[in-house]
Amino acid sequence: MSTIVALGLFLLLAMFLVGGRRGIRSFVSLLLNFVLLFMAIVLVAFGFPPLIVTLIIGIMILGVTIFMGADSDLTTQTAFYGAVIVLVIVVLLIIPVEHWAAVQGFGEEDSDDIVGFSLAIGISFAQIAASTAIFSTLGAIAEAAMAIAAGLNEIVVQTPHLSNHELFQDGSDIGRQIIGTTFNTLFFGFFGGFLALFIWFVGLHYSLGQIFNNKIFVAELLEILFSIIGVILTVPITTWVMTRQRHD
Amino acid sequence: MKNMKKIQSHIQLPAKWILILIVLGLLGVIAVHFDNPVYQQTIVRITHVTNSKAKSTTDEFNNEDSTVTQKLTGIITNGRRKGQTVHLKNTYTGSHATDQRYYSGNQVFISHNNLITDYKRDTSVALLFWIAFSLLLLIMQWTGMRALLSVLLNAVLFFIAIEIDLAVHGSNILLIFGGLSIVFTSVTLWIVLGFNRQMAITLGATLSGTAIAMALSWLVITLTGSNGVYYEAMQYVTQTPKPLFLAETLLGSLGAVMDESTDIISSLFQLKKEQPDISAHQIFNSGREIGREIMGPLINVLFLIFVADTFPMAVLFLRNGNSWGYTFNMNMSLGITQSLVSGIGIVLAIPAAAFLAGHFSGGERK
Known part of the structure; x- marks a missing residue:
């Protein structure tokens, strides 16, 4: 049996034992997100415009993660609308910044991996870089939006006559609770993925100046910052959506 | 989550100071733009x-x-x-x-x-850092600064760990990063929670959940002979790939497991405070209940981080006439394996957190 299948079955079993049917649903959402992401790559390789593919599939990934992750309608709808608004804002930030920082395609450290490939493939790697950044922020935005929406939902159910101002206070209280630990998820997630690159940098004695202008490192750092900005924005925006949703 | 309303009263930063810090940050960005003499x-x-x-x-x-x-x-x-x-x-x-x-x-x-x-590229990094910093100050105030401090402290520890790894030429990389995971977790939880029983239990849950998941995953990987996992496709490798990959996976999942354990255990402590006579078994069940809500989105966070980065290389492979299967194997198999192992850690930390909170939160009884 292939290792990935074995690990996948093991994860499915663990999720079922801990989470019951809910666990199975979470596993299916992971599987669907993989299919969506792979589809995005294939569509882009076929020649569809990367940013449009990313936006459509990105919204679908948010939908899968959020609607399969929670039960309450008010929670999921609030989280989804909040996450989509944040996604749009983050995309408007990502496109110019990625263009300005010129972190597209491959860096010097990738040379060994792209030897023998035809690089003039007629697809904009600048757009692909923006797509990569957008995809990498989606999970964090969805998670934060769900945490805020679920917390506020609980409060709205218990004390329905809360003013909007009080609701915003509660929203930022919940935001404060999740922000520290969410940073850690992002920090370790990104840096864990690039341990090898950092060993390379330190081993070859890159100067600080080289590191902070290095294409791959800057691309990675920008991705973390986009995610962090996305998560912070999620707090007031999801709360704002909740103030509007709760009366519907 | 009904306890959300009674969270620690936070210290409000005066608006004047927030404004001063934001302006200082902007001056910093401008300084970076003109830092050529450096x-x-x-x-x-x-x-x-x-x-x-x-x-x-x-x-x-x-x-x-x-x-x-x-x-x-x-x-x-x-x-x-x-x-x-x-x-x-x-x-x-x-x-x-x-x-x-x-x-x-x-x-x-x-x-x-x-x-x-x-x-x-340094100005673009500085500008974006400033935007994140300003938003943190405006929306999260002190809590935001504390989160920032913990990330910066971890970055320094991370750098020290790499220096140690290089000093011993990459031998025992798993031991080094395994040991450092304990330090990372302790420092981070200390900043977030302070030094108390709750922190000790969260630390225990994070470390035991991660350790058990890593051990079981290692067993599965060994039993299946790493079939379909292409370590040779790993990027930027300057040391033996397999242990390096496992170290990356360990670090990658650590933050998420910590995130989850913190959430579960703080809710359970709150529960215990409100209902002091609740049994360990009931606490365990509530912990599982909270955990099953968080685990799915959390695994998706890591999955998207690990796999999104393969986008440019995968497109290059496909446009160079490679099959879907080969493109998957060479670019995505490692990221998927990493996501699955991390997922196992995230799931196993739930019973660990619920069990430890159920059995050791007794001292908080008032």
Whole structure:
């Protein structure tokens, strides 16, 4: 049996034992997100415009993660609308910044991996870089939006006559609770993925100046910052959506 | 989550101070933009650009692209040759895989023989860092600053760990990063929770959940003989790939497991405070209840981080006539394996957190 299948079955079993049917649903959402992401790559390789593919599939990934992750309608709808608004804002930030920082395609450290490939493939790697950044922020935005929406939902159910101002206070209280630990998820997630690159940098004695202008490192750092900005924005925006949703 | 309302009263930062800090940050960004004298490498500011006509190219896979040659004129902005005018050449393709188009006003690093070596990107990093910092201050205030502090402290620890790893030439990398995981977790939880029983239990849950998941995953990987996991496709490898991969996976999942354990255990402590007579068994069940809500989205966070980065390389593979299967194996198999192992850690931390909170939260009884 292939290792990935074995690990996948093991994860499915663990999720079922801990989470019951809910666990199975979470596993299916992971599987669907993989299919969506792979589809995005294939569509882009076929020649569809990367940013449009990313936006459509990105919204679908948010939908899968959020609607399969929670039960309450008010929670999921609030989280989804909040996450989509944040996604749009983050995309408007990502496109110019990625263009300005010129972190597209491959860096010097990738040379060994792209030897023998035809690089003039007629697809904009600048757009692909923006797509990569957008995809990498989606999970964090969805998670934060769900945490805020679920917390506020609980409060709205218990004390329905809360003013909007009080609701915003509660929203930022919940935001404060999740922000520290969410940073850690992002920090370790990104840096864990690039341990090898950092060993390379330190081993070859890159100067600080080289590191902070290095294409791959800057691309990675920008991705973390986009995610962090996305998560912070999620707090007031999801709360704002909740103030509007709760009366519907 | 009904306890959310009674969270620690936070200290409000005066608006004046927030404004001052934000303005100081902006000055910092401007300083970074004009930091050329600090660099050892020669930096040129491009003042004039002439582009050749685009030449169409077609490769063996019928990919159509174009190539443009640029003649650039610029002024050296730092070092001994400061003020000199230089003429540079650049070639770019429409797809920009390893090249880029330069515009007047761009700044580039050049070598001694006037070849462009890199593009100056530090201002963009500084600006984005400033945006994140300002938003943190405005929306999260002190809590945001504390989160920032913990990330910066971890970055320093991370750097020290790499120095140790290099000093011993990458032997025992798993032992080093395994040991450092304990330090990382302790420091982070200490900053977030302070030094108390709750922190000790969260630490225990994070470490035991992660350790059990890593051990079981290692067993599964060994039993299946790493079938379908292509360590040779790992990028930037300067040391033995397999242990390096496991160390990456360990670190990658650590933050998420910590995130989850903190959430579960703080809710359970709150529960215990409200209902002091609740049994360990009931606490365990509530913990499971909370955990099953968080685990799905959390695994998706890591999955998207690990797999999104394979996007450019996967597209390159596909456009070079490779099959879907080969492209998956060479680019995504490692990221998927990493996501699955992390997922196992995230799931197993739930019973660990619920069990430990159920059995050791007793001292909080009032």
